Amino acid sequence: MKPIQSCNDLVIRFANVNGSGSASANNLFARAVFRLGLPVSPKNIFPSNIQGLPTWYEVRISEQGYLGRRGGVDMVVAMNGQTMHRDYAELQPGGYFVYDSSRQLPEEYERQDLVLIGLPLTNLCNEAFDNPRMRGLLKNIIYVGGLAYLLDMELEVLTAAVELQYRKKSQLIPPNLKALELGYDHARRHHQGRCLLTTRRRDDLIGDQILMDGNAATALGAIYGGATVVGWYPITPSTSVIEHFGRYAERFRREEGGGRLMAAIVQAEDELAALGIVIGAAWNGARAFTATSGPGISLMSEFLGLAYFAEIPVVLVNVQRAGPSTGMPTRTQQGDILACGYASHGDTKHLLLFPSTPAECFTMTARAFDLAERLQAPVIVMSDLDLGMNDQLSPPLNWDDDGRYDRGKVLDHDQLEALEEQWGRYRDVDGDGVGYRTFPGTHPSKGAYFTRGTSHDEYSKYSEESDTYLQNMERLVQKWETAKGLLPLPEERPAEEKAAIGLVCYGTTIFSAQEAVETLAREGLAIDVLVIKAFPFQQAVVDFIQGHEEVLVVEQNRDSQLRTLLLVECGLAPEQLTPVTSYDGLPIAARALVEQLRTLLASGQSTTTTVTQGGAA
Amino acid sequence: MTFFRPSFRHPQLPANQAGYYLRDYEGGISTLCAGCGHDSINGAIIQACYELSLEPHRIVKLSGIGCSSKSPAYLLSAAHGFNSVHGRMPSIVTGANMANRELLYLGISGDGDTASIGMGQFVHAVRRNLNMVYIVMNNGCYGLTKGQYSATADKGSVGKKGEPNLLESIDLCEIAIQLGAGFVGRSFSGDKQQLVPLLKAAMSHIGMAFIDVISPCVTFNNTPTSTKSYHWVREHSEATSTFDFVPFRQEITTDYENGSTEAVTLHDHSVIYLHKKDPEVAVTDRRQAVDALEEHKEEGLILTGVLYVDPESEDTHTILNTSERPLNSLEQAELCPGSAALKEINEELR
Structure with a gap:
C-alpha cells in the first residue's frame, strides 16, 4: 500500500484524554494552519465529561476551501491508550499513525498498510522538563512540534502562535517553545522524508477571513x-x-x-x-x-x-x-x-x-x-x-454604522399625548397585523394596558367571545405573512448547467452538501442548491421546489424535520421532497453524503436515505 | 361578583401630595366571589398607594394565574399590568425590573401560584433580593379549580369538601426570611388597620418585600374547621407588635416610650416604629424572626405584622452592579460598539 500523498488537503485526527490540556495544543496547531493561509476546519468531538474520557479533535485542511467534515482520517495522533487500537483500526489505508514510542507498540498493531511514526514523547518530555504538572501539557506541544516537521510547516508560524497564545503568561513561552523544538528536531532526525502529507503556505485562499x-x-x-x-x-x-x-x-x-x-x-x-x-x-x-x-x-x-x-x-x-x-x-x-x-x-x-x-x-x-x-x-x-x-x-464580521435599530411600533409620551382616537394595543391600524406597543411608566393617563396570555380583544381586554378570538388569531396569521417580507431570503446556488435536481439545505449542513454537489458536478451530474435562511418560507422556496423534477432535502436529524415543515407549510406532496439525513451526532461528512447521493440518484428511487458515516465517534 | 360601581365620588375627597384622588388608584370591577378576602387586599393596596402618593403609571402590576392573579385587573387602571402564566410571575418581574429599575413592581400571587407551581421562581426571586413587593393572597386552596388544598393549607385543616389536608404546610414567610428577603410581613385580609401600613412599608423598602396575606376563600375554605377561615384567623392571630409607618418627610408627631419601641429606618429614609410586646425580640435579627414564627405555630397561633426587616440588604441591581440608568433607556450610540471596534475584533481573529 502506498502512503497517502497529498498537499494542503488532508484530515488529521488527534485522539486525547479530556482534561489533559490537549485542547490548547490542538488549537495551536489549527491556528498555525490558518496562519499559513490554508482553509482549515477543526472539529472538537468531545464527551459530556470534565476529565478522563476520550476526546478527539479532527482538523481538515482543504485547499479547495471545503469546510464540512470530509470523513476518513489520513493521520492520527494517538495520545489516548483507551482508544488507541480503535484509532489505529480506523485509519485509512496508506495513513499515518503517530504515537508515543516511549513504550513499544503491542503486537496486535500489525497493519501493513500504515506508516508508523513513533515520537518518544514521554521520554523527551521527562528528560527536558522537571515540573511534573507541566510535563503532561508540554507533551502535547512536543507532538505539535513533530507534526510541524512531518507536514512541512513553517516553524515560525507555530512559535509566533505560542507567543500570542501565552502573551499574558509570558513565563510559559520559553518551555513551550522548547517543547516545539524538541518535537520538531526529533522528527527531523528520525522521520525525514517519511510523511508525504504536506502543507504549503498560500496567500490567495483565505483573504480577509477570520477563525x-x-x-x-x-x-x-x-x-x-x-x-x-x-x-x-x-x-x-x-x-x-x-x-x-x-x-x-x-x-x-x-x-x-x-x-x-x-x-x-x-x-x-x-x-x-x-x-x-x-x-x-x-x-x-x-x-x-x-x-x-x-x-x-x-x-x-x-x-x-x-x-x-x-x-x-x-x-x-x-x-x-x-x-x-x-x-x-x-x-x-x-x-x-x-x-x-x-x-x-x-x-x-x-x-x-x-x-x-x-x-x-x-x-x-x-x-x-x-x-x-x-x-x-x-x-x-x-x-x-x-x-x-x-x-x-x-467571512469577517461586518457592521454598517449608518444602520439604525428598528425598535418597531412603540408609542412614546408625546405620541400618546397627541393621540386622538382610543389606542388599542392589538389594533391593526396599518394592515400588517402588528399593533403599537407602549412601555410602563411612559404617560400618566394614556397607554396603560393589561398584558395577558388569555384571549383578548384589540384593547387587550379579556374576552371569551368567539368572534374576538378568531379575529385575533387571524391577525396573527396576517403578521406571519408580513414576516415573510422581512426575513432573509433563501440563497440560490445554481449549477453551471441546467439542472433537473435540486437540493435544499440549511445551517451547518451546507458545507458538506455544497462539496457533494460540486463532486457530483465533476461527474456530470448537475444539482441546483437552495440554502434556506429563515422560517416562514418565502415564495422563492416554493418556486425552487416546483422548478425541479426532484428535490433532495439534506439535514442532520432522523425524521427529516425541515422536509416535514416544507411539506406542511408549502402544501407540497410528499414525493416532491426526498429526505436525506445524517444524525449520528457528528457533523455530516461530505464523502459519505456523496456516496449516498450517488446511490440514490442512480437508483432513481425516492426513498428515505440515511448517511452512514462510519468511523470513530 | 359583578356589580355596577357608581362613578360619583364625594366632591370634597382630598387629593394626595401627588395630586391624585383615591379613584385614580382603582381598577376594573372585581369578578371574584362576594366576600372574597382578595378584594379587601386590593382595597388595602389601593389605599396604600394613595396614601404614599405614588404616581399610578409608575407602578407595574404583575401576576401569575389563579383567583389572586386576577387581582391586578381590579386595581390601578393607569398602570401597566401583566397577567403571565401559572407560577412564573417572579421571572417576569425580574426581567421587567432589570429593564427599568425606576418603577415600583407589584407582584400579586396566590398560594398555589407561589408555593406549588411557582416555588422555584419564588425562592430564586427572593435569593436575588429583587426590588419588588411580592404579595401572596393566601387562602390555602385552589379557587379557580374548585377547592383543592394548596401547599400552604395547614395539616389537619378541613375545607368544604370535608376531607382533612394530610400534608405538611409550607410557611412562605419563613422561607423568605431564610433566603434573604429584606422585608417580610404577614397579615390578614380582614385587618386593614395592619395591612395598609404594612403595604406602605413594603413599598418603601428597596429589595424583596414579601407579604403573606391570609385571605379566606369564602366559597371553598371558610368552614369552621379550616385554619384559613375568617373565624379561625381572627381567633388565632397575634401581632408581633403594633406599628406605625412614617414616610420620609412626614412630620413625626407621636412620642414613644423608650424601651418598647424600635425604629427601623428604610433606605428611602422612611421609618417603621414598632411598639412591641416583647422588647427583647429584634425584627432585624433573622434567627429571632424565624424562632418567633415557630414558637407561635407551636401554640397554634398565626404571627402577623412586620416579621423581619433588613434595611441594608442589597437588591439585584446593586449585586450585579448595573447602570443606575434604566437599561431600557440606553440608546444605540451607547450600546453598539460600531464598525471600528469590529474591525479590531476581526483583526484579533486572524
Missing part, C-alpha cells in the same frame, strides 16, 4: 444588536454564548468612570425563568435574549406560547445538540426544527433563522432584535453545536 466559533459571534451579535438584559441557564452547548456575551460586555458595556455595567446578566434557576426574564425585560422596553439547547427549548415552550400570543419581542438562541431527552449533550444535530417552529400548545408558530457561519451568527443575531421588535414576536436563532463550539473559517 471564530459561532457562539462568540452570536454573543457579539447580541452586543451589537443592543441587548441589555440576559436571562440564562447553563446548558451545553449554548453556555459559551452567554460567557462570551459577558466578556464582550466587560469590554464594551462598562460605563465610563463608575464602571457600572450597561447590561444585566441574570443566571436563572432554570430555563423557564430564563425566558421569563427575557419576556419581562422585552415587555418593559429592553432588548433581551437567552441562549439554550434542546432540553431548554422543551422547558421554554410554555413561555414561547405566551410571547407568541401576548406578542412580546424575545430573541432566543438555540444551539442544537443531539436529542431526544438528554440525548448526546456534546454531539451536534439539527433536531429541534419542529420543536422550535411549533413550540407550545395551541396554534403557535415561531420565526426561525438558520445561520451557517459565524458571520451569519453575528448578523442574524443582531438582526433578530430588529425582527422581534418589528414583528412583536419571538425570533429563534437556530445554531448548532458544530457551528457554536467549533472554530470556523468565516
